Amino acid sequence: MVYYSKQELVQLIKKFGAYLNFKFSNLFSISLENLDSRSAGALAGLAVAIFFTWRLLRPPSGPQRRQPKRQGPTPSSSGVSTHSNANLISSGVFLSSEDSRAQNVVDEFFQPVKPTLGQLVRQKLSEGRKVTCQLLGVIFEESSPEELQKQATVRSSVLEVLLEITKYCDLYLMERVLDDETEKKVLLALEDAGVFTPGGLVKDKVLFCSTEIGRTSFVRQLEPDWHIDTNHDIVSQLARFIKYQLHISPIRPERTAPNVFCSPSLEQFFGCV
Structure with missing residues (x-):
């Protein structure tokens, strides 16, 4: 199985979104009266692709574990607690950045393409x-x-x-x-x-x-x-x-x-x- 970094995954989704945007504009220029089996299959494939893209970008919805009550730091553990809090803050910033990048991918995916x-x-x-x-x-x-x-x-x-x-x-x-x-x-x-x-x-x-x-x-x-x-x-x-x-x-x-x-x-x- 091939694994991708988060940056490579975002780039891959962008390219995939651009390709589907082009297919999206072409498919919906076809009138419903002229829709043949090939076009219907293309529409079904597009729906499946959108579903899996949504599943990929959706944040995890599993139950959150309850955080234990924070207790006052003891003099011996104050340095460790401060370092742990800094890691939590930096981790939160990193997650927010990833969420923002994912949202940008979604926005680009659904951005209308001007026809030629x-x-x-x-x-x-x-x-x-x-x-x-x-x-x-x-x-x-x-x-x-x-x-x-x-x-x-x-x-x-x-x-x-x-x-x-x-x-x-x-x-x-x-x-x-x-x-x-x-x-x-x-x-x-x-x-x-x-x-x-x-x-x-x-x-x-x-x-x-x-x-x-x-x-x-x-x-x-x-x-x-x-x-x-x-x-x-x-x-x-x-x-x-x-x-x-x-x-x-x-x-x-x-x-x-x-x-x-x-x-x-x-x-x-x-x-x-």
Whole structure:
């Protein structure tokens, strides 16, 4: 049998607590409806681990032996009594210190872990694998095709979220443009921002059309799990056909359907602002 010192045991419990914290956040992100036998076993294992950790850290609860009455020290034993009292005091301080360290381990064990952006993306998108997204007003600062003719500016605050989506989802970007020069301007702006990555978004997945109806047609053909758009009419028309939609609008509109969510920006929807 391997024996550990108290310091090594505390460090071991800390590492074990951090590992369970990570598992804790992942397990409870699973909906009860989708809980399978493997996940149920993981939950049972977590419960057992918590129980034994509690047993390990719990102070002994056995009956305390009654302390004999303290009698006045005799002159011959005064030195021994003083030394014994000093040992008792120092022992009490040591035990208090160990109790405090154990409490710190428990506090760290139950400290909530902030989810990563990748975890937030997957949770918010309900593990959706295909996403279509409008460019104007969502990815770009510009909000109209006329403004896009002059310049194309990728919003810096949305870039991190956009890149995270491309890691987990098949993403298609789309926009209505007025001429071929605007298409080139859009692709160049996305490339300069670093949106095109190996294994992620490619230029062929940036789609252009000349009408709003064309964007609606793109979405219908691609059949994504999520569509992100600023146009209320398009969102309303697609509500019957697309599983989930995110309507980006600075003013919170009335919710058109249960599967349509609203947010002032894409990054705010994921809690990044």
